[in-house]
Amino acid sequence: MISLLRPASTLLIALSLITGLAYPLLTTGIARLVFPSQAAGSLIERDGKVVGSSLIGQGFSDPRHFWSRPSATSPMPYNGASSSGSNLGPLNPALADAIKGRVDALHAADPGNTATVPADLVYSSASGLDPHISVAAALYQADRIARVRNLPVARVRQLIDEHAEGTLLGFLGEPRVNVLALNLALDATH
Known part of the structure; x- marks a missing residue:
């Protein structure tokens, strides 16, 4: 059971960082560069x-x-x-x-x-x-x-x-x- 929890929790943390932090920061950064006025509202x-x-x-x-x-x-x-x-x-x-x-x-x-x-x-x-x-x-x-x-x-x-x-x-x-x-x-x- 523990051998299954470690890869699952590692994958959960990695995907959370990628999809919950890195991807939003990347898309927001690109939007601010390409469409600065619209990205600012x-x-x-x-x-x-x-x-x-x-x-x-x-x-x-x-x-x-x-x-x-x-x-x-x-x-x-x-x-x-x-x-x-x-x-x-x-x-x-x-x-x-x-x-x-x-x-x-x-x-x-x-x-x-x-x-x-x-x-x-x-x-x-x-x-x-x-x-x-x-x-x-x-x-x-x-x-x-x-x-x-x-x-x-x-x-x-x-x-x-x-x-x-x-x-x-x-x-x-x-x-x-x-x-x-x-x-x-x-x-x-x-």
Whole structure:
């Protein structure tokens, strides 16, 4: 029995060191060399202070800002430690109520806007942490922001155009805008 325990325990210790220590340190080191910003969390700083990440969405409810895509993470929205969707099916009344509440909030913030509400402003993403909205969702909010901030609509639309990102690899998905980056640019506009 002891002759079996020694090689087994040696193998356990060796594999634990390789897979639990050496491999994670190696992959983290390579990531820091090849993708330094992403490995550090893609943090966005303003005046020397971290205000968020370009990879993780944040909630904005102030009418002066662009609103993000809704988050379904729990126990609180935009919880980076709990990436998940709501898992509510299309016939679930809770999903219908949540969507209705989001549409009502958008209409209350901009009662004169009669355009169709873009889907990404009322449906959460699969991860619940999507930092982007479609260009259409940003344009939907442009009039409200211009009115509340007393800015020309053309200036707000220009900011959207300046921060629009193209499709992935030139053909996957649709053009999008990082909400945090757009709101920071909006706040810097005088």
